Structures are given as structure tokens and as C-alpha cells.
Amino acid sequence: MSNKELISIQKVIVHHNLDEQFIESIESFQLIEIVVKDTDKYVYVEQLPTLEKIIRLYYDLEVNMQGIDVINNMLDRMDMMRKTIQQLENKLKLYE
Template sequence: MEQYKYIEVRDFCVSHGISTQFIVQLHDTGLIKVVKKENTEYLQYDELPKVEKIVRLHDDLNINLEGIDVINSLLERVEQMQNEIINLKNKLDFYE
């Protein structure tokens, strides 16, 4: 495992003031991916923005895991739609 692509879950939790159990719950509900190697759990660096967003939703807005799941799904749909709009605009520009 390449160390520069991962952060240990324990270190992330300490730096964000959350429990490791919360990360386990996020993983169990399928909201994030946790990599386990040699009895140590890691988060991939490319997952960090998503995990930090989830932590803010939970802590700052007091949203439960079910609500976070719904919000996450809606945000992913919006992002897909934005990408589709960009692609359609590019095609339109090509034909104009």
C-alpha cells in the first residue's frame, strides 16, 4: 500500500474531533470507502473531501446518517446533470 495515497482513520478522526465509530458507520452504510490493511483502517485521499463534507453536515447541521445519504445522492445527481449540460453545450457549440 502506498502511504502517500492514504490517511489512517484514527489520525483523521483525531484531527477532526470525531469518533472512529462514526467513520465505521459511514462505511457500513456505503457512504464512504475504508481500506483495511494489517488491522489498520485507512481513507483514500480522494475520499477526504467527501468525508469532510459529511462530517460538516453531521456536526454543523446535525443531520443524521439517513439524511446524509439522501443529500449525498442528490448532490451526485446534480453533479451528473451539470456534466451532462456541459456536454450538451459543447455539442451545441460544435454544430453552431
């Protein structure tokens, strides 16, 4: 991931009008990967949709960090199951 484009956490905070404590909570729950360069914190651009989903869950739906962690884990497992089902369907088509 070192070659990926980064965006400053400070820009995200200003753009979404966030509290810095919120970002620290996300970091402590390891919901997104935060990169530190020269005392500044950054997030990979490809993780912005995940970060925005977390922001909506927290502020719009008032889900706490533990709930967001559970939701993320469940969605990851569902995505893995969807991929497995797709692979099995593709194998099954070979035998039809």
C-alpha cells in the first residue's frame, strides 16, 4: 500500500466537520489504516468510502464505535461469502 495516494486526515476533518476525538476512536478500533508521516496523519484515498460509511453510521445513525466495528466485520464476512458463492456458481456452470 505504500505506493497508494494519501489524503491528510486534517483535510477530512475540515471537509466533514469532524471532531479529532472521532478520528482517534476510529484509529484505536483499527477501522481504517492511518499512516503517519512527519507527525501528520494520512489515510489512503481508497479507504475514503469506508471512512465516509463510518462517519454516516456514527453521526447519522448514532451507532457507537463497538457497533461500527461489528457492522464492518459482518459486512466483510458477507462480502467473502458472496465471493465464495460466485466462485461456486462459476464452477457449477462448468458442469452444466
